[in-house]
Amino acid sequence: xxxxxxxxxxxxxxxxxxxxxxxxxxxxxxxxxxxxxxxxxxxxxxxxxxxxxxxxxxxxxxxxxx
Numbered sequence: 001x002x003x004x005x006x007x008x009x010x011x012x013x014x015x016x017x018x019x020x021x022x023x024x025x026x027x028x029x030x031x032x033x034x035x036x037x038x039x040x041x042x043x044x045x046x047x048x049x050x051x052x053x054x055x056x057x058x059x060x061x062x063x064x065x066x
Contacts, residue, residue: 005029 005012012029021027030038 003029 003018004015006015007013
């Protein structure tokens, strides 16, 4: 879920209706800068997955469900 929020009187208030939310559950709100930084890390993380391809074999498949 992604929402925009405004900080007012010490509280983050959503700027739109939040669907499928649960009262009392804690949600994290990220700033635009944080989201850009996280998005910049995604290609690097995807690239690092290739270094574990040697585990993709039938012999080790038993561990896939752990």
